Amino acid sequence: MPTARAKDTLFHKKRTLNCNGKILSLNTPQVMGILNVTPDSFYAGSRLGSVEEALKKAEQMLTDGAALLDVGGYSSRPGAADIAEQEELERVVPAIEAIAKAFPEAIISVDTFRARVAEAAIGSGAALINDISAGTLDEAMFGTVARLQVPYVLMHMRGTPKTMSSLTSYEDLVVDxxxxxxxxxxxxxxxGVKDIILDPGFGFAKTVDQNFELLNRLQEFAMLELxxxxxxxxxxxxxxxLGIDQSEALPGTIALNMFALIQGTDILRVHDVKETKQTIDLFTKTTL
Incomplete structure (x- = not known):
């Protein structure tokens, strides 16, 4: 029986991304490492309080096999407080500038829903925009992406990080x-945006049970050929x-990531790069 990854070739899925002249191949799955320059991200182990800490973490992630580094300065955990645009800029721009200077080979993504932050980040060395809101929280975002001609992660969410937990009513989860x-x-x-990556938005306007349904139906996203x-x-x-602490969630994350790979996932966005790269290597070996 063919795997989901074998099946998705029937849809002629796009297999490369042009990241500021660096071509990222998706013929095998890739790792996106999470760099949160925030004091309140949902996982305490991912919070970075300075540019120096961000540089150290970036170096470790690149060594461990990350193909992309996703720098964010605005916590999107459920119920997260809003911060001013200027504060977000002051968090992400220095970190991106420093990482781009220290590791010019790195492909940096900026995790933001604000067009002005996205543009400043691209000007500072980022090559990809990761927008949790799919353009709903800043009407200037799509025009900015088109003008900059950079890859764009289009994620599904409803409402805002503060309100999304109350917006989980769907007639048919995946169809909707x-x-x-x-x-x-x-x-x-x-x-005119050419490179688009889909993110179904696990945990964003979805209950725990809906997240599992979404994971079980990931193959249905292959129809969009992205x-x-x-x-x-x-x-x-x-x-x-599992009824455990978040600090104990790495084994479960690895298990779910392996299932996502079987379902045709191309990029895994993670806190734990080394373990995820090992998971991908094992997955790739078993599907040769």
């Missing part, structure tokens, strides 16, 4: 998510379901 993403895809395509990014790292669907 696909419909909402396709509406955004039409706008991005019309604007690379698929999945972020399951240490999320509540692991530690709440």
């Amino acid at each position: 998510i696909l419909d909402e993403l396709q509406q955004k895809l039409a706008l991005l395509t019309a604007a 690379p698929l990014l999945v972020g399951l790292s240490r999320k509540s669907m692991t530690y709440k379901f």
